[in-house]
Amino acid sequence: MEKQAITIYDVASEAKVSMATVSRVVNGNPNVKAATRRRVLDVIDRLDYRPNAVARGLASKKTTTVGVIIPDVTNMFYSSLARGIDDVASMYKYNIILANSDENNQKEVQVVNTLLAKQVDGLIYMGRSISDELRSEFSRSKTPVVLAGSVDPDEQLASVNIDYVAAVKGATKQLLDAGNKKVALVTGPLTEPLSGKYRLRGYKQALDEAGIAYDESLVFETEYSYQAGLAVFKQIQKTGATAALVSDDEMAVGVLNAALDAGVQVPDDFQIISSNNTKLTQMTRPQLTSLDQPLYDIGAVAMRLLTKLMNKEGIDEITVRLGFDITQRNTTK
Amino acid sequence: MEKQAITIYDVASEAKVSMATVSRVVNGNPNVKAATRRRVLDVIDRLDYRPNAVARGLASKKTTTVGVIIPDVTNMFYSSLARGIDDVASMYKYNIILANSDENNQKEVQVVNTLLAKQVDGLIYMGRSISDELRSEFSRSKTPVVLAGSVDPDEQLASVNIDYVAAVKGATKQLLDAGNKKVALVTGPLTEPLSGKYRLRGYKQALDEAGIAYDESLVFETEYSYQAGLAVFKQIQKTGATAALVSDDEMAVGVLNAALDAGVQVPDDFQIISSNNTKLTQMTRPQLTSLDQPLYDIGAVAMRLLTKLMNKEGIDEITVRLGFDITQRNTTK
DNA sequence: CTGTTAGCGCCTTCAT
DNA sequence: ATGAAGGCGCTAACAG
Numbered sequence: 001m002e003k004q005a006i007t008i009y010d011v012a013s014e015a016k017v018s019m020a021t022v023s024r025v026v027n028g029n030p031n032v033k034a035a036t037r038r039r040v041l042d043v044i045d046r047l048d049y050r051p052n053a054v055a056r057g058l059a060s061k062k063t064t065t066v067g068v069i070i071p072d073v074t075n076m077f078y079s080s081l082a083r084g085i086d087d088v089a090s091m092y093k094y095n096i097i098l099a100n101s102d103e104n105n106q107k108e109v110q111v112v113n114t115l116l117a118k119q120v121d122g123l124i125y126m127g128r129s130i131s132d133e134l135r136s137e138f139s140r141s142k143t144p145v146v147l148a149g150s151v152d153p154d155e156q157l158a159s160v161n162i163d164y165v166a167a168v169k170g171a172t173k174q175l176l177d178a179g180n181k182k183v184a185l186v187t188g189p190l191t192e193p194l195s196g197k198y199r200l201r202g203y204k205q206a207l208d209e210a211g212i213a214y215d216e217s218l219v220f221e222t223e224y225s226y227q228a229g230l231a232v233f234k235q236i237q238k239t240g241a242t243a244a245l246v247s248d249d250e251m252a253v254g255v256l257n258a259a260l261d262a263g264v265q266v267p268d269d270f271q272i273i274s275s276n277n278t279k280l281t282q283m284t285r286p287q288l289t290s291l292d293q294p295l296y297d298i299g300a301v302a303m304r305l306l307t308k309l310m311n312k313e314g315i316d317e318i319t320v321r322l323g324f325d326i327t328q329r330n331t332t333k
Numbered sequence: 334m335e336k337q338a339i340t341i342y343d344v345a346s347e348a349k350v351s352m353a354t355v356s357r358v359v360n361g362n363p364n365v366k367a368a369t370r371r372r373v374l375d376v377i378d379r380l381d382y383r384p385n386a387v388a389r390g391l392a393s394k395k396t397t398t399v400g401v402i403i404p405d406v407t408n409m410f411y412s413s414l415a416r417g418i419d420d421v422a423s424m425y426k427y428n429i430i431l432a433n434s435d436e437n438n439q440k441e442v443q444v445v446n447t448l449l450a451k452q453v454d455g456l457i458y459m460g461r462s463i464s465d466e467l468r469s470e471f472s473r474s475k476t477p478v479v480l481a482g483s484v485d486p487d488e489q490l491a492s493v494n495i496d497y498v499a500a501v502k503g504a505t506k507q508l509l510d511a512g513n514k515k516v517a518l519v520t521g522p523l524t525e526p527l528s529g530k531y532r533l534r535g536y537k538q539a540l541d542e543a544g545i546a547y548d549e550s551l552v553f554e555t556e557y558s559y560q561a562g563l564a565v566f567k568q569i570q571k572t573g574a575t576a577a578l579v580s581d582d583e584m585a586v587g588v589l590n591a592a593l594d595a596g597v598q599v600p601d602d603f604q605i606i607s608s609n610n611t612k613l614t615q616m617t618r619p620q621l622t623s624l625d626q627p628l629y630d631i632g633a634v635a636m637r638l639l640t641k642l643m644n645k646e647g648i649d650e651i652t653v654r655l656g657f658d659i660t661q662r663n664t665t666k
Numbered sequence: 667c668t669g670t671t672a673g674c675g676c677c678t679t680c681a682t
Numbered sequence: 683a684t685g686a687a688g689g690c691g692c693t694a695a696c697a698g
Contacts, residue, residue: 007675018685023677033683048473053451054396055675057387058690065430065451073412073419074612083407086433095447097398098431100419114428118386118398140381226612253616260618279407279559283586285593285618340691351669356693364667388691391674670697675690682685 006047015043026051057119065095066122066306067115071103075224076249076278077295078126081149084299085124092307094121105131112137122306124148129192130157144309148302149295153193155319158309160302162293162324164194168202171245171273171291171326176210178332180243180271184236186220186229186255187247195221199247222251229254233262243271243332249280252288256331272331286330293324339380348376359384390452398428399455399639400448404436408557409611410581410628411459414482417632418457425640427454438464445470455639457481462525463490477642481635482628486526488652491642493635495626495657497527501535504578504606504624504659509543511665513576513604517569519553519562519588520580528554532580555584562587566595576604576665582613585621589664605664619663626657 008026012019017036024032025040032040043049057063068085070078086096097120099111108127112134115123123138123145130138130152138145138157147159168185175183185203190196200219207214217239222228229251236244236255246252252274256266264270266286274281274290281288301320308315341359345352350369357365358373365373376382390396401418403411419429430453432444441460445467448456456471456478463471463485471478471490480492501518508516518536523529533552540547550572555561562584569577569588579585585607589599597603599619607614607623614621634653641648 009675019676020678020685021683024684027677031683036683050446050450052391052675053447054387054390055690056677058385058391058692059675059677061677061690063387072416073406074409074416076407076409079406079412082431083405083433086406086431090432090444095430095432095451097428098415098419099423099428100416111423113383114386117383118428226616250612250616257616257618279583280613280616283559283583283590283613284616285590342691352692353670353694354668357668360693366667369667385691388674389693391676392691392693394674394693668698670695672693672695674693677688677690679688680686682683 006049007052008049011040011043011047011049014047015040061119062121063119064093065097065118065120066124066303066310067097067099067112067118067120068124068126069099069101069108069111069115070126071101071128073098073100076280077149077276080276080278080295081126081299081302084296084301085148085303088300088303088307092303094303094307101127103127105134108134109137116141116143122146122310124302124306126150128188128194144306146302146306146309149293149298150194151198152319153197158305158315158318160298160305160320160322162298163321164198165202165205167291167293167324168199168245169206170202171275172203172206173210174326174332175243175245175271175273176206176212178243178271180241181212182215182218182239182241182243184218184220184239184241184244185247186222186232186236186244186251188224189221190219195247203245224248224251226250226254229256230258233258237262237264242269243273245273245275247275249274249276249278249288249290252290253280253284256284256288267331267333271333273326274331277327281327281329289329289332290327291324292327294322297322339382341382341384344373344376344380344382347380348373394452395454396452397426398430398451398453399457399636399643400430400432400445400451400453401457401459402432402434402441402444402448403459404434404461406431406433408583409613410482410609413609413611413628414459414632414635417629417634418481418636421633421636421640425636427636427640434460436460438467441467442470449474449476455479455643457635457639459483461521461527477639479635479639479642482626482631483527484531485652486530491638491648491651493631493638493653493655495631496654497531498535498538500624500626500657501532501578502539503535504608505536505539506543507659507665508576508578508604508606509539509545511576511604513574514545515548515551515572515574515576517551517553517572517574517577519555519565519569519577519584521557522554523552528580536578557581557584559583559587563591566591570595570597575602576606578606578608580608582607582609582611582621582623585623586613586617589617589619589621600664600666604666606659607664610660614660614662622662622665623660624657625660627655630655
């Protein structure tokens, strides 16, 4: 593949300077006389010279690309984060290598390895839990890592997210305050810290404060998918719950549609609060009330944080928590 | 960034062979005695050696990464394509550099340039139209390019898509056959070949065959967004149209919701056929009837085609057209 | 089957 | 302000 015949040498000889000088102007090194700089620049675009980033990467040990592990681009929650990441990345002249992991530990480890082999300058990880193996890959490499939209229970890894306990607590409280005695919590496997540790804790706290006993049968562990949401509704219904806090938008749309399809009036007979406030929440009828996590911002801030880490700048806080809100729509009243 | 101290030399000396031999075993070259191979392999994982892909790329002139230009990852149409691309890419050991373009010509050119500077082995372009400048960037680089989910009017560039004329014609015909006299076509700017050339042609052909005169006022050019769909409905209503063929799912959800919000019965008083059959179409109530383009497959096949191109294998057809269908749901009857 | 030797294209001291 | 020279880590002939 002889993509680009012309190299820094061609430019140098054409401009009658040494390649060092060409390198300098290309890299904006001030130690070049204005006249020669102009001459070089001139040759550069006359020859349509384009620095070879691979060679540059080898010599400088920087690739200006970061690896991004994403469970599934097709999921709006993650693609929103990804968009924030990419925008900030390009703002700082970085590119993103995007790799889908399907939350599969093996794939993740495998992907992280090829990413490190490609000498990415940093890594952003999205996903609900980090396997020990993955964590050890992270720690033995000196490449900075930041988690976007998820938490590290040990707070060892940098991460940006929201206060999940408080968020879930707030949403649960709203549902409780609205008079619902039985509020279902629909979430992922409790073995994941996010669901099992944070969300569940927030849920229990709200229950506690309302003086309502925790009822295990009101907690539903499922897959984060539309189908799963659709399927879980009838089980929720059996418990007599009159409201549900659902941890994912697609899932929530599933729950909502199942309710509607079953002839249940929403929000009159059943209330729903979703969790991600993606575009989806506005597309349903009735529109979904939802926790509002600033997804784009989480991605953006995560990337920004990563740039600092890559730059070895001092970071005061390794974990940044962004604010959240609850956007009231029509599945609550 | 001294990420990986150990190099092929370390492995070589530790295993008491030359670096060439190490290189051979790493690259699966058969010319290595089984015994030495085992010994080298042993040292490799004892030292936790990981080949530096950048150096490899410089020496071999192959980076095993391809650039992917996407308008917006957050759009399900494109993220579905992207998912297909990534899956096949990883199947062939390639990684993807994903760059959002917002369909902005300037950004596109800029991004393609940095991608080429990074020596990607190939490029996949998604987007509705290719500016002349971009096309010229493509042609003067020897890097193979394939368009995913869009057409090249000149058929110069490799591409994979569906027969848009036939698809739109078929959908329009269905609406016409159902008794609708006035069928609206909601699409993007007619200046884009996809809308102006292909979709419009299909639409007209169906009209023709049905013996109905083409009425320009039934064609709506808008942005491909939920909001735009929401907004365009009342204009459609003014024309007295009783059905619409909408070129994007988010847009279609907008049209549907606007109709619903206006108290219009769907499909009794107004029918809708959407175009991409993404998950979204199943999430609305009523569910959207939609053209079914095999988005994931388009992405997958595009990537597969690109591997062939990168491999300099002979290609018989530079443009591959996949089959399509119309998935009947509840916005038609 | 294995080792030697050139590069790949660029960055980066170190001189001048 | 500019040039010379030595890598960066690996692949790829070319010998043996």
